[in-house]
Amino acid sequence: MNKTLFLWLFVACLLSSCSLKKDKLPDDSSAAIxxxxxxxxxxxWNGEVGDSIRNKFASPVLGLPQEEPLFTINQYPVKLFEGFSTASRNILIIKKGNENKFELKENEFASPQNAFHISGKTSFEIxxxxxxxxxDIIKKMRAIEITHNQKIIKDSLLDSKKIQKKFNIDLLIPSKYEYVMRRRNFxxxxxxxxxxxxxxxxxxxPWKSIRPNYAVNDIVKIRDSVGQLWIHGSAPGTKMVTEEAYSPYFSKTTLFGNKTYETKGTWQMxxxxxSGPFISYAIFDKAHRRILVLEGxxxxxxxxxxxxxxxxESIIKSIQIKK
Structure with a gap:
């Protein structure tokens, strides 16, 4: 009788354990940004494959005054990794195999997480x-980092009603930010x-302030005029301007469904x-017939x-434009 009861309890615990293991969600990702x-x-890693990874994923970030890598890379041998999970949000798993394969597994070991699996028969094929x-890997990695940063910001938000009232937008802004200046359109x-x-x-x-064929020149002129008007140093006669020695990096993107010009460069007083870096987004808000500029x-x-x-960048990309 006792043996039968013990057996039933053992089987029940075993099934419960398996069920919990199967249903257990991945651990939260806790890696550095x-x-x-x-x-x-x-x-x-020490050959051409490693060189390619470093050249692509640790390339210098555009617009910074000093070279800093796009991502900080931590390398681990395959043998140390197999059988263990990792809390990194972005994992690149590369090894030689019997077939050439590229696969993305989301939330494989933690959540949120991108785990990119690459295998090839030879180094050349890898x-x-x-x-x-x-x-595409870099795009997905940056997107998950932006989302993670915005999640952190949500833990302690600034009251942005003044921004909502003036510009009819919502933004996720950390509470550590303070209002320095408020003017009619600034x-x-x-x-x-x-x-x-x-x-x-x-x-x-105004809607037509930035001409498509002269976008960079118009953006620089506008931001320099804003700097001259509102952003000054402590000494008399100082004003923020775009650094003339380096041409800004310019690209087109979309924010909240609107055509947007992204500009990265350096400013000086x-x-x-x-001096320092800046990133600017000029959003063509068609619904309100205006160009909305957000710059960090x-x-x-x-x-x-x-x-x-x-x-x-994470703050600016959280924008929601109200109707």
Missing amino acids: NTIAVIIDDQL LEILQKNAP IWLKSEITSGNNSLIIYQI KNDFM FCYAPSKEKRDLMFEL
Whole structure:
């Protein structure tokens, strides 16, 4: 009797354990922002495949005054990884195999997570797969990092009713930002950091202020006029202007379903020694017949700026335009 009861209890516990294991959701991803776990054997990592990975995923971020990598790469040999999970949001698993394969598995070991599996019969075939898929991999990696950053921001939000009222938009802005200046069509917010600050400015301009064939020139002229009007240093006669020595990086994108011009470059304070990177989005808000400009810029002379600028990008890309 006792043996039978014990057997039934053992089977019930075993089935319960299996069910829990099967239904258990992946652990939350807890990796540092903008990092990749690359699972690859040392032989491949120290050869052409590793060079290709570094060239593509650790290439310099556009628009920063000093070189900083697009992603911070942590490499682990395959043998150390197999049988274990990782909390990285972005994983690149590369190894030689019996077939050429590229596969994305979402939330395989943690959530949220992109796990990209690449295998090839030879190093050359692995390189071909990398070359073909790298742009899409980078796009997905950046998207998951933006979403993660926005989730962090949601934990402590600034009351943005003043922005909603003035520009008819919603933004996810961390509570560490404070209103520095509010004018008729202009708002400036700032977050103080050690030996510097992060700034976000929002303003709107007439619908035809930026001409398609002269977009970069018009954007620079407009942001320089805004800097001259509102953004000054502590000394008299100082004003923010676009750095003339380096041409800004320009691209087209879409934000909240609207055509958008993205501009990245460096700014300087004229007649002063302050400078830093900026990222600007000119959104063609067709519904309201206006161009809405959201720009983030950073002053942090003693710090790396990649993640500071990424925070500003995450804030801007959270925009929702009300009807």
